[in-house]
Amino acid sequence: MKFRKSTALILSGVLLLLGAAGFAVYNNADSDRAGKSAASIAAVIAEGLPTKPAAEATPQNGNLDRFVPEMETKEIDGALYIGILEIPALELTLPVRESWSYDALKLSPCRYSGSYYTNDLVICAHNYASHFNGLRTIAMGEDVYFTAVGGRTYHYVITNRETLNPDEAERMSTPDGWDLTLFTCYIGGATRCTIRCSLAEN
């Protein structure tokens, strides 16, 4: 039986489609894994939240000269977390790691820069369906809550969406008056979907 060219093309097409399906299955499985991981970490943080928010840190022992306040952290499985991010419109409750790395991003959103103390917190996460994929289409005016491990909750409102290039790191971490920034990649990976939020209340 002669092997026809059409058979080669059809087989190749099927292989490519199977490859696409495989890729899609892998991505969805990865997203599910990331979602479960984040959910379990968030549950541990939530369980340990104090019923009364902690007072702001103060100088100790009269050592006023070198006192620098830092965000409180909680260690879980060797990693430090600063709090929980909630976006009710996307039904998201996610832990936020104290600093970012590519390995850390596979488990949860991470703080890219800034602090809730200085109203310039920037949080990044992968565009998993279970993490920040919904930011691409979330409406303006939606609420975002960040609960620090010390127990204090910060309420923000989404007020702007920007598209930043990878080389705009300074613009990303120096928000123009915004109190909270969330970002992730668009599908193509070339640009960053950046959501800016303003503090509604403490």
Add this chain to the structure above:
Amino acid sequence: MKKARFMLAILLAVLLFAAGVLAVGAQQAEPDQTGSIRVTLKIGKGTPRPDATLSAILVAVRDENAALGYTTAPAFAESGFTVTEKIPDEAAAALDAFAAANAITGRAAVTDADGTALFDEMPEGMYLIRETGDPGAYTRMTPFLVLMPQIEGSRRTYDVTAAPKPVEVRPPVSITLHAEKQIAVGNGAPPENVRFSFILTPEDITNPMPKNDEGVSNTETGSLTVTRTGAGAVVFGEIGFKPEDLGKTYTYTVRELKGTDAYFTYDTTVYTVRVTVAQDADGKLKADVAYAKGDEKADAPVFVNIYDKPDDPPPVPRTGQLWWPVGLLAGGGALLLIGGFLLRRREEETA
């Protein structure tokens, strides 16, 4: 006989004339009459102000030869004050200052429970009424001039009543606590929209604090955090101090909150601010502010941040799953499938 009657008539006329002159003279040269000045002092909308020590000082004396009947009293000859038909409003304040500077005292009286002070048996004249005692928790009475007797046409009133402008509860003194943010540049151009935060913390949570609607207050520590964009003045706001704060010293700390803006180094200096509430020479409250950096005296806080951007900064991290291969593979696969079926049909047609 006729001559005698004539002489008698002349003498009678002269006597009558003399009597008339004497009568007129007597009427004008009546004995020095005294009067009283009753001053009723109130607080705000009508509460009596008791225990205020007032003084009535003669600034103009009765003078029949003067155009308006009064001339400046000798004690005030150097004051520049003259009696005019309309005394300027500021004349009383000027005379008050002159009296204080030259230690001119007059008759003293203290207001009673009804806020009334009585200056009795006062000779005619124009008087300056001023408060000479410590006004305590109230503002000092505005000095004023009063004429005794009050004259309306031909009528003279020797018992004069005066109701000066009410005093008020002494207003608190206030100060504005502030600092300055400066940016020093090492490399690159700092963005203009960087926000910096500063916190004012009282040593005691009961310390008076500014009311700043744009700041963030911490009800547990009593601290106030304010934020500003870029370099410039940092204003925490006004702190008011009341009479009951007199003699007290309030201590605060001022520092910058550490931020994490790209390429910035933050100032970690902590300033101590001490505010002492005292009285000035006029008895008014004042607040003296002293700054310190550790054990050394300092000027008002200045926080310097250094901006140093590397020449080759790292990019924003990639935070996306790879979905483009899915589209590429699916699209390619679909094209190959379509192409394959089309080619198969042609092959079957030519076969």
